[in-house]
Amino acid sequence: MTDSSAKTGPLAGIMVIELAGIGPGPYAGQLLADMGADVVVIDRPGGGMPKAVDGRGKRSIVLDLKKAEAVDALLKLVAKADVLIEGLRPGVTERMGVGPEACHAVNPGLIYGRMTGWGQSGPWSHMAGHDINYISMTGVLNAIGKDGQPPFPPLNMVGDFGGGSMFLLTGILAALVERGRTGKGNIVDAAIIDGTHSLMSFVHGMAGLGQWQTKREANMLDGAAPFYRCYMTADGKYMAVGCIESQFFAAMMERLPIDREAFGHQHDMAARAKQHEMLEDVFATKTRDEWEAIFAGTDACVTPVLDYVEAAAHPANAERQAVLQDGRWLHPQIAPRLATQPLATHFEIATKGGNYASILGEAGMTDPEITQLIAAGAVVANKD
Template identity: 35%
Template sequence: MQGPLASLKVLDFSTLLPGPFASLLLADMGAEVLRIESPTRMDLLRVLPPHDQGISASHAYLNRNKRSLALDLKQPAALEVVKQLMQDHDILLEQFRPGVMERLGLGYEALKAINPRLIYVSITGYGQTGPYKDRAGHDLNYLALAGLASYTGRADSGPLPLGFQAADIAGGSLHGVIGLLAAVIARQQSGQGQHLDVSMTDCVFSLNAMAGAGYLACGVEPGCEEQMLNGGSFYDYYRSRDGRWMSVGSLEPNFMQQLCAALGRPELAALGLSPKAEQQQALKQALQIEFEKRDFSDLCALFADVDACVEPVLSVAEAVAHPQLRARELVTQVPRGDGSSQAQMACPLKFSEGLPQPRHIGATLGAHTRQVLSELGYSEQRIDELRRTKVIL
């Protein structure tokens, strides 16, 4: 089984999270992904804890199914290798600041001259243009500048640092893959590739789907705990007696009625159906009192068979063991290369024709250098020479 993207060959110059998560999705769906890595500036993800048998678990996951070619791009001989690879690699993914690839002689225009079908994807914090294009940033900064952080949190304590990287993944990775595949479809019609400029800030700005639409059309500026879905209504998390949490999303009348009936307080349903802020807050306080009367396990049992949009807040360990996630086969075993395997999150996309089995965890730096150069026609003598001169690792 090859997967739906088996016809794509990708050169991946990215590091850390946004680019590697994007190319992980491509590789899981069958694309041939070759990472171009620096032998002198290590991808910091390789040393990020925790480690499994001396290997970063994050790196092993994010870079599975990809080959690694270690090249010093500052040396002319390395650029020649890349240009040869461009003959049959039709997608390039990079995550440097604007202008870096051009200075290396690997900008879009230069490589497009070699392969006009090239789809060149640049993922950056702020994009290729604008006053912030050369500015450093991280996930938290992109969410802040895009307005999302201003209404995500509590009124008395302010914005919350999210437990996952929303701008990196939802902004850079997922939008990057969407744009890349759209460019592939366009190329099928035109025969030409194009340059895709993916700004993580731009992409998460577009995620203001409800709050942003309301402000632009109606002038309503959202704030923390002021809207129905950000804590301004009963739609929220509630603490149990033993300090665990439950999520309550019983927005529709039938769900609200089932929620209140299960808690033995059917009269509260009328408060939930009112749009008035004071009614919503009264319901919220009443629900908190009811939830704090019961332990987490009792609440889980109480709502197990109640279709009211009430679910427990699970730890990662509990999520892995949950029957729904187990039924969806969201954990897979990935070969390490020594006969053993590592448990990893599986590709979440379900194709009726299936996907290829994971081939290996993230490779060691330069693990496939000799193999790739041999495929390009380099002799063993030339490969050894490039190694001696530290062009490759």
């Protein structure tokens, strides 16, 4: 069980209410908990996703928000909270009685964080969607993959977590700073589509300089350049080549058995097909581990392509304790690292509904009141 009084870190003393969901909202809550916030998850009755890595450092209570008593209990928690995170469609929390207006009525200083795909307004705001849909509408998805083939989804890292969680967090932290000056709360409208558009700033900048095309596999960073792509090795694995700068490119070429004159200039567009083929042939002559040994410690920007299990064990990550094996889970270390916050050595994952008594007690509710909530079915009592 996570003890809220034992929390440390730069956000210690900040209470966050997280309405249970999946993806970007819970991940934002994880990062806030990692930084010391007391994150209380309002779970729903019944099944759903089991608690996993994004449940670490949090507490949980199960409230049936279809019942008025549960809504009243949640508003009591809101009255003491600093932040609320919700990832439902626009208007849902208002209909439940816990929208921004209702919450600000009991706590004017609350930061109300809203995580959606399409935003709180706009013609598509009430449509369903997933990461692949949001990034398809921003130009990101169209830029990924091989020319002449369908775009390839980059997991759900770009939309859900890059355009979603990170921008939700930015808004929440900015609003907390603002509240420190004004004493007033705020509403954060974090839309994955908006955040992903923002992530495209570099591409828009390059395009404005005439250095980016809408066509796939036609740009410096999309696999078109021989010096920025992956190559298969003799054992069917891969090396990632990213030597953009001329000095890094030279460092790579020094370690490859390739005739420099035959290869041609790094930025010779007419020679790219030949250069791709030459690099494919040479990387296929050795295993991934052999190539890693050749390029280790150099500025060639050539590295092995690892799966997530290999990545956790690799010395470059292991020596920094970047990923910890803790029970059944591989846990990424707290990031970013602050000089005043020690690295984590253990992560405790919330048990669904396991903290109801302490959470409600801290909200000022007595044991008889909690018993009444349980009897009414507003609270599902799991072991604290």
